[in-house]
Structure formats: C-alpha cells, structure tokens
Amino acid sequence: MTRFNAFQIKFEPDFLNTLVQNENNGVSKNNCQYHLALHPAQLGDFGQSIKDELGKRTAKYDKNVKGVLLGFENVKLNSHLGTIGLDNCYIHIDVRADFYVFLPKKGMILQGMVTKTSKDHVGCLLYNTFNVSLPKGECTPEEWLGDKVKIGNEIEFEITFVDLESRLVYIRAKLLNIINTNENAQFVNAFTKTKTPNKKIKFDLEENVITDSNNLEETVVKPAKKKKSKKDKKQEQNPEEIVTKKEKRKKKKRDDDEQSLPDLDIKSLFDGVSIDVTASSETMVNKEDTRKRKRSKSLSLDNGNSQKIKLELT
Numbered sequence: 303m304t305r306f307n308a309f310q311i312k313f314e315p316d317f318l319n320t321l322v323q324n325e326n327n328g329v330s331k332n333n334c335q336y337h338l339a340l341h342p343a344q345l346g347d348f349g350q351s352i353k354d355e356l357g358k359r360t361a362k363y364d365k366n367v368k369g370v371l372l373g374f375e376n377v378k379l380n381s382h383l384g385t386i387g388l389d390n391c392y393i394h395i396d397v398r399a400d401f402y403v404f405l406p407k408k409g410m411i412l413q414g415m416v417t418k419t420s421k422d423h424v425g426c427l428l429y430n431t432f433n434v435s436l437p438k439g440e441c442t443p444e445e446w447l448g449d450k451v452k453i454g455n456e457i458e459f460e461i462t463f464v465d466l467e468s469r470l471v472y473i474r475a476k477l478l479n480i481i482n483t484n485e486n487a488q489f490v491n492a493f494t495k496t497k498t499p500n501k502k503i504k505f506d507l508e509e510n511v512i513t514d515s516n517n518l519e520e521t522v523v524k525p526a527k528k529k530k531s532k533k534d535k536k537q538e539q540n541p542e543e544i545v546t547k548k549e550k551r552k553k554k555k556r557d558d559d560e561q562s563l564p565d566l567d568i569k570s571l572f573d574g575v576s577i578d579v580t581a582s583s584e585t586m587v588n589k590e591d592t593r594k595r596k597r598s599k600s601l602s603l604d605n606g607n608s609q610k611i612k613l614e615l616t
Contacts, residue, residue: 311360311361311431312357312360312373313360313372313373313402313429313431315373315375317429318331318372318373318402321372321402321404321429322402326410326411326412327412328404328405328406328407328410328412329372329402329403329404330369330402330403330405331400331401331402331403332367332400332401332403333376333398333399333400333401334366334367334398334399334401335380335396335397335398336356336366336367336396336397336398336399336401337366337394337395337396338352338355338356338394338395338396338397339392339393339394339395340352340355340384340392340393340395341391341392341393342391342393345393349377352377352395352397353377356371356374356377356399359371360372360373361431361432361471362471363466363467363471367401367403368403368405369403369404369405369466370403370404370405370406370466370471371401371402371403372402372403372404372429373401373402374399374400374401374402375399375400376399376400377397377398377399378397378398378399379395379396379397379398380395380396380397380398381395381396404429406461406464406466406471406473407461407464408461408462408463408464409460409461410460410461411458411459411460411461411478412428412434412458412459412461412475413456413457413458413459413481414426414427414428414429414434414456414457414459415427415430415454415455415456415457416451416452416453416454416455416456416457417433417453418453419448419451419452419453420448421438421448422437422438422439422448423435423436423437423438423448424436424448424451424457424477426457426459428473432471432473433470433472433473434459434473434474434475435472435473435474435475436448436457436459436474436475436476436477437474440462440474440475440476440477441476441477445477446477447477447479447480448477450480451477451480452483454484455480455481455482455483455484456480456481456482457477457478457479457480457481458478458479458480458481459475459476459477459478460475460476460478461473461474461475462474462475462476
C-alpha cells in the first residue's frame with residue numbers, strides 16, 4: 303500500500319486506483335501541467351531527476367495540483383527546451399502528468415485504522431499515512447464510542463476541521479461508528495507498547511546481600527564509603543579536642559615567629575659608645591621646670607583675662 307524511505311512516501315499504483323474508484327474517498331486523478339526547476343547536476347539522468355523531484359512532494363499540500371499529492375504517472379515533457387535565468391543556474395521546465403490528488407473537506411465521511419486510544423481521545427491512520435485526531439469534545443457524552451475502541455479496529459469518522467497548508471496535514475474528526483471490531487495484527491504489533499516487567503531487588507542490610515526477584519544469583523555488595531564533609535567532621539569532634547587544637551596552632555605560630563626573628567645582642571651595638579646619663583637627666587629636669595613656670599605665670603593673670611585663662615588651660 304504505502305512505502306517509506308529516507309526522502310519520500312510512495313503509494314502503490316493499485317492502491318491509488320482503488321481510492322479513485324470511490325468518490326467518497328476524496329481522491330481524484332487529474333491530468334495537469336507542473337513546473338520544475340532542475341540543477342545542472344541532475345541532467346545526467348533527466349527522467350529519474352524529474353521523478354525524484356515530484357516524489358519529494360508526495361503526502362504534502364501542493365499549490366500546483368490544489369491538494370495533497372499522493373502519486374503521479376505518465377510524465378511527459380511539454381517541450382525539449384528549458385529556460386535559464388540570468389541570476390541562477392537552474393533549468394526551468396514544464397511537464398505534464400496524471401496526478402493523484404487527495405482533497406479532504408469538512409463533512410466528508412472516511413474510514414481509518416485506530417492507532418491510539420485514551421480516556422478522551424482516539425487517534426487513527428487514514429490511508430496508512432495521515433493522522434486523524436478524534437477528540438471526545440467533538441461528540442456528546444452519549445455518542446462517544448472511544449471507550450469501546452481498541453487498537454487495530456477499523457472505524458468510521460466525519461471530518462470537522464482540516465489544515466492542509468501546515469507542515470503536516472492535520473485532520474480533526476468526529477467518531478461515528480466502529481466498522482470492524484477484529485483487531486488488525488499489523489497495527490496491534492506496531493502501535494501497542496509492550497511493558498517489560500521491572501526487576502525487583504531486595505536489600506538485606508544486615509548481611510549486605512542483594513537478592514533478585516527472579517532468583518538468579520546472590521551477590522555480596524560492599525557498602526560504598528561516603529566521604530565526610532568538613533562540616534560533618536567538625537560536628538563529630540568534642541569541644542575539648544577543638545580547644546586543644548587551637549592551642550597547638552597558637553603555640554606552633556609562636557615558635558615559628560621566634561625562629562624567624564634572629565637573636566640580637568643589644569649590648570654589642572653600644573660597645574665603644576659613651577653615654578652621659580647625668581647630662582640627659584639634667585636636661586629632662588630643666589624642661590619640667592620651665593613647663594611649671596609657664597603654667598604658674600598664666601594662672602597669675604587678673605580676672606579680666608579669666609576667659610583667656612580657661613581657653614589656655616583647656
């Protein structure tokens with residue numbers, strides 16, 4: 303039906319012909335003209351280059367065909383000559399082909415395969431390619447059939463909103479009916495999430511033994527040593543130990559200072575120098591006497607200079 307590769311999505315011709323036969327599918331076959339621009343490097347295999355350029359545009363909205371391009375056939379050149387612009391090297395050509403175009407519209411009733419179910423939403427694939435969103439809000443609580451739908455069921459829906467010009471074709475619809483309750487094995491295997499059971503591990507703290515729930519083996523695990531921080535180490539220490547450590551640090555600092563300063567012999571510095579102690583003492587006495595005389599003189603002033611006396615005393 304549909305093939306995927308790294309660059310494009312390709313629909314099988316037989317599948318496209320079956321879609322065209324039913325008008326309700328929204329797929330038509332149109333013969334029209336298409337404009338392409340090829341790089342000079344693509345002229346080696348001219349026919350394959352045209353097919354590659356058209357193939358890149360499948361499953362996307364194309365303004366040239368006015369719809370979503372699903373496929374093409376019977377490609378022919380309108381002319382054996384191409385045109386080159388003055389500002390680039392691309393060669394512009396026109397081709398004519400039969401294009402399969404999908405044009406979904408609001409109110410159209412289509413069928414798809416369920417790929418996802420939840421409490422208030424159902425997702426399905428249209429033509430194994432386009433995602434269709436079926437929210438619970440599009441139906442009344444009595445009409446909602448999402449609780450009965452399973453992955454792989456074929457359902458019928460009515461389109462309520464279409465956005466073709468976005469990067470991916472977006473279709474929102476209303477769930478109408480469950481056509482086939484038989485689960486498609488291909489869809490079930492592709493879209494069902496298989497839950498692998500997690501291994502339960504039991505820890506025996508006394509013997510440091512880990513026991514697996516599947517009874518595989520028992521392995522002895524050594525507890526990892528946790529590196530203590532400085533804050534934890536300080537909290538564990540006794541106050542007496544902290545005091546003794548401080549005293550040791552102070553004593554060590556004093557010893558280092560004493561070792562760093564050289565022993566000076568002060569007496570040796572004054573050897574051969576004569577100092578007159580009596581003269582220095584006499585000068586000190588004379589200075590003290592002069593200071594007392596000045597003070598007494600300032601105190602002997604009359605009362606008119608009392609303001610000045612106070613200022614001098616202070």
